[in-house]
Amino acid sequence: MKKSLKICIKVDDNVIYEFAGKINEAMMIEAANDIEKLLLESCFNKDKVKNxxxxxxxxAQNILNYSYRDKIVDDNSLETFCNYSLYCFTSDSTYVLESCNLIETYQREIIKEKLEVIKDLDHKALRKLVRQKSRSKEDSHEKGAGLGYIMMARKSCAPMEVEFSPYDKEGILVYKQRLFI
Amino acid sequence: MDNILLDETDNSPKVVMNKDKGLISFEGKSYPENTFAFYRPITEWLKHYFLSYKDEEKKTCINFKFLYFNSATTQIIFEILDIIEESKVKNINIYWYYDKESESGLEDFEDYSEEFPTLNIEAVTY
Structure with a gap:
């Protein structure tokens, strides 16, 4: 993997958004605004746009917060040099949001544990879990509420797919995630 | 305790916390880079506001009008509602605004209103 970033959105296999480069918070916000605009132009289901x-x-915030990075640029901008791609396309009205980034090996078990908790939960149970964990703050930490995967499952129309692949550096994995919305 | 007025940005909501008018409102997108740091002064303000709530006749209006928000904001909203509930202050009207075409906006309202039944949160669609 090279030091680059790729984000693209496809509708019926047509790319409607694509970006390549490093990522930081400002770029993520810009990408989010562009994506919102493009989705509002191409999708009439506001709920789907929201999700x-x-x-x-x-x-994107998971990638910014948890990606393996070999350099952190000053002023807490947390620009990351890891390689990832993010795209979304529709077929039978389902958007697919796929991302790929580098993580440290120990994070694989953390992700697996989170997915194990939610894998058999239906929509109602996921909502209940969000309420429970939001009030208990049991998974909350400095960077977030620890609710990201539950929210992903809650707002998805099919189970998310994840994949961990070796990377050419010890202790580092390539993490791929695909969401169906 | 000063009033708080924050302009809306691309990733943070307009925030109005006016103790004189009894008006608290959040409007826009909410996914600040450090969500907890962004909302910390706001939750502290709320704690002080309700601690010094002497006038039983005083009324407070709280508006939640989020367009999009991240999971950390979800937890913050629970925290805000916890502060209000624990204060046991009366004469508070809480409104949850959501797009009438948004199923998830309705679900969010249901989750908050069911979790805090004593607060009588009202839904307002637009």
Whole structure:
């Protein structure tokens, strides 16, 4: 993997948004605004636009907060040099949001544990879990509420897919995630 | 305790916290880079506001009009509602605004209103 970033959105296999480069918070906000605009132009289901937008943000903030990075630029901008791609396309009215970034090996078990908790939960149970964890703050930490994966499952129309692949550096994995919205 | 007025940005809501008017409102998108740091002064303000709530005749209106928000904001909204509930202050009207075409906006309203039944949160569609 090279030091680049790729974000693209496809509708019926047509790319409607694509971006390549490094990521930081400002770029994520700009991308989110562009994605919102493009979705509002191409999708009449406001609820779907809301869910895609919110899951794009959730995914991008996960990448910003938890990606392996070999350099942190000054002033807490947390620009990351890891390689990832993010795209969304529709077929039978389902948007697919796919991302790919580098993580440290120990994070694989954390992600697996989170997914194990939610894998058999239906929509109602996921809503209940959000309420429970929001009030208990049991998974909350400095960077977030620890609710990201539950929200992803709640706003998705099919189970998310994740994949961990080796990377050519010890202790680092390539993490791929695909959401169906 | 000063009033708080924050302009809306691309990733943070307009925030109005006016103790004289009894008006508290949030409007726009909410996914600040550090959500908890963004809302910390706001939750502290709320704690002080309700602690010094002497006038039983005073009324407070609280508007939640979020367009999009991240999961950390979800937790913050619970925290805000917890502060209000624990204060046991009366004469508070809480309104949850959502797009009438948004199923998830309705679900959010249901989650908050069911979790805090004593607050009588009202839904307002637009």
């Amino acid at each position: 895609v937008f919110e899951l794009f943000v959730e995914t």
